[in-house]
Amino acid sequence: MVRKADRPRHIVETTLKLAAEGRWPYIGLRDIAAASGVSLAELHELYPSKTAILRAWADMIDAEVLASATALDPEDSPRDRLFDVLMRRFDAMQDNRTAVAAILQATCRDPLAGLCMAPGLMRSMRWMLEAADIRTGGPKGGMITRGLVGVWLATLRVWLKDDSADMAATMAALDRNLIRAERLMSLLPAGRKRPTPEAEPDTVAA
Numbered sequence: 001m002v003r004k005a006d007r008p009r010h011i012v013e014t015t016l017k018l019a020a021e022g023r024w025p026y027i028g029l030r031d032i033a034a035a036s037g038v039s040l041a042e043l044h045e046l047y048p049s050k051t052a053i054l055r056a057w058a059d060m061i062d063a064e065v066l067a068s069a070t071a072l073d074p075e076d077s078p079r080d081r082l083f084d085v086l087m088r089r090f091d092a093m094q095d096n097r098t099a100v101a102a103i104l105q106a107t108c109r110d111p112l113a114g115l116c117m118a119p120g121l122m123r124s125m126r127w128m129l130e131a132a133d134i135r136t137g138g139p140k141g142g143m144i145t146r147g148l149v150g151v152w153l154a155t156l157r158v159w160l161k162d163d164s165a166d167m168a169a170t171m172a173a174l175d176r177n178l179i180r181a182e183r184l185m186s187l188l189p190a191g192r193k194r195p196t197p198e199a200e201p202d203t204v205a206a
Contacts, residue, residue: 015050061093091167150181158170
């Protein structure tokens with residue numbers, strides 16, 4: 001019996017196991033509830049849709065990447081920092097690669113499902129940029145985030161087929177895609193400028 005506190009993660013992990021079987025379009029919420037050992041009412045209370053379950057998993061990946069962050073090296077370029085952050089994200093996803101492949105394959109056949117997942121992907125990429133100390137606010141930040149979504153999706157296709165132990169092909173693709181994005185659309189501006197204290201006005205003697 002899974003403890004109540006552990007049920008959210010248990011449901012997510014069970015859903016990914018079902019997805020890895022390659023039947024994602026045919027997996028219903030009742031199937032997920034039955035495999036997870038919870039009632040439909042309990043499942044609905046936590047996750048009212050399959051998209052909500054996938055969003056919860058993405059949030060878990062975001063949290064794992066952010067928790068593994070180390071102190072930023074001032075000598076690293078923004079591109080170097082972002083490369084490190086995104087490779088840690090691929091590392092965190094590695095155990096569920098088969099499930100990700102099945103879900104993406106099904107999503108390509110269902111544009112509406114892809115549209116529903118787009119805001120969550122934008123949110124995740126915004127967090128990855130923040131982890132790399134790259135601004136995400138304002139119109140330019142929105143452009144940078146959308147650009148990173150493109151970089152992520154292009155690299156994801158390579159990762160899905162990368163069977164090497166060190167993910168060499170994925171690293172090469174990510175580096176190449178980041179360089180291309182940097183050149184084409186200034187994806188990676190300089191890191192945040194730290195505010196400097198304003199100089200106090202000179203005191204005029206009376």
